[in-house]
Amino acid sequence: MTLPVAQKIWTISANNRITFVSLNDTMGQLLKGWADFLLAHGYTCKGSSNGAAAAMDGVNRWATAANAATRGANTVTANSWMVLTDGNSANICLSYVGASDDIARIAFSPAGSYVVAGTATFTPTATDEQVLWTVSVIGTTTSLDRIWFGWVDSTSKLCRFLILRDSALIGPVWGVELVSSRVTVAFSPAIWGFAYNNANFCWGSGAGAVLSDFAANTRGGKTRINSVSVNVGGGAEVFLNSATGWQSIKPELQKAIGAPMFPMSIGSAVASNQGPVGDLFDWYSGQGTAICGNTYPNMSWIEFGIGTQASPGQGIAWPWDGSTIAQVA
């Protein structure tokens, strides 16, 4: 048994360093960076706002970072926003909304239902909107560069992002992705949107880890099944009443070739919509004494999570590009 074989073909944008100038500048660059990456890999712009002009007209108005840097204090204030459509026909809405410059709002519409709000520069609305994140994205510290990483698959149906500052994850680890469905009811597109804060992006079955249930702006994700929003949390094969039993060793019964990498699934405990939901593509448990940014042999997988040099810990392993040295600070 060796490393997992990635199920999807990924394009990875690594080491996108945003030299710190201000939180507003960082956020504008980050939002524009995310959007540009997606638009370069099969996602289309459904509409956008630069804070002054806006329409759901397919025009990308984020020509500069400044165009993405107009923050609105709430969704009914002019702000920079962009709606993108993926290969699932779902919409992702990035909008610079929040009470301070470090906050943005990330949401998606499984059915691709976003329309402009009554005032076009306000945050767009969707009847099936799933809000993933509404708290700090880049941290409030007004110093140090932020570095972001992005993944998109070759069919433009999965994307994932994370941000680091000073060798540690900060803000959301988020994405909107196709899953391998395990349900027998209406679930189309079979996608989930997820968002984890840095403290919850760790493997384990206890509270505060990816195998625990959804908590808004904290961990887990959202799907839309049976025409309703369903919060989901993680699941995986667990041995000996512990999800972390062998993650800090190289099990001898496998001839000490490495730590087990268990694939991850999602499920729902929402009343009337309970049960396993799906298996994730290319999510695996990481090694338990890892540091954020550790790569696996051949640099084919990389681990991000709670682990730091001072306190190594267990994270999640995602595919990597085979060559790039990750910059984590």
Add this chain to the structure above:
Amino acid sequence: MAAPTIQKTWTITANNSIAFVSLNDTMGNYLKGMADFLLAHGYTCKGSCDGVTGAMDGVNRWTTVLKASVRGATTSTAQSWMVVTDANACDICLAYQGASDDIARFAFSPGGLYVVAGTTTFTPTATDEAVIMTGVTVINATASSDRVWAGWVDSASKLCRFLINRAAVTITAWGVELLNTRASMTQTFSPAVWGFGFSGANFFYTGATAFLANYSANVRGGLIRVMGANIGLGGGAPFFLSAGVWGNVQTELQGSVGYPMWGPLSVGSSNASRQGVVADTYDWWSGRNGGASSNVGDTYFTKTFVQFGGSDGLVWPWDGSTPNVGTGGASAAQNGYAQANSPAESYGQPTSGNTMYVPLARSAVTPTGPSAIKTLARRPGIQVVRLQALSADPAAESGKVLLYTRTISGQQVLFCRLPDGTVYQVGAG
């Protein structure tokens, strides 16, 4: 959603009620019943003892219940015993040995190595013996009520399992079975068998004292022999949302057709030096967790599966009959659906430290000039630290270990200086 696929072809002896006379009689009946069932389905008698005569000669001396009813207080006391050999070439040893009449000793030898003890009526011995249950009650110590046992053996005579109930409570479950070895289990593991023993109170799916918990001798889990030693195994299975697996919900996302039946359940080891995933069981699943009844003896589909152990108990194949679980028990019909384990695990080991880039030029280095002594803060991912040679040892510093280089006789040498002034050479180049 369909029923689980039964992997083995089972012969099941169901509803074997032992009318209560005494604990000794019940145990004799149970031991002889199990032995007869195995011998009728491909297991062979390697040797036996009726408490008076014992030999490893292939002769079955348990011709009556009384012959299986001689209890020895210890392994070096005359007792009824029988060793049977399965198609894995493993030996299973049933010995009526214990401090009281409700206790017996079940063990096996993966290598089929049982030989008679120095005194042939004593418990046989094997150098690789793995003791499944000993010193604990097998049939419950209460001197009343019928016991009802059931046995399973597969068509290849490589798996057998037994359990016994009293008054609708599962007392013990045990067996010696072939495992479906995981591809990742790369250590030599032949025969790939485990012997398992569960008390009724541990014959459940989830929790700290259940199948998914770690091995506990005479209580739960099982034993295998690998890498020259016997090691304990605990269970594994999918687990969602920190709360389990919807044991008492006919999950709506699967169409509300039944309770998820997770499996086949798996096993793994946390034994020091022998840790890791081992195998999947054959035909073990999770059962319903909850309901109006105790769930002991509840069946699924057309009575093709049965649950023992109570709510959150475990599910095995069944023969279509209505289970008899003893006085006061009732079998209910449950709905279920197969829910497969997640894809198997892979393995990898991240390379620590040297696969990240952290710019040293920031706060990592106190920027006091290129020739000054620098203080490195703790930083991840440092690949190379270049130390400029000193012309003399630096002064010792309280609470700090100093690492530095000097050129000695043309060789640049790495030193450390301890707070007490001691200097050690670390390396030379």
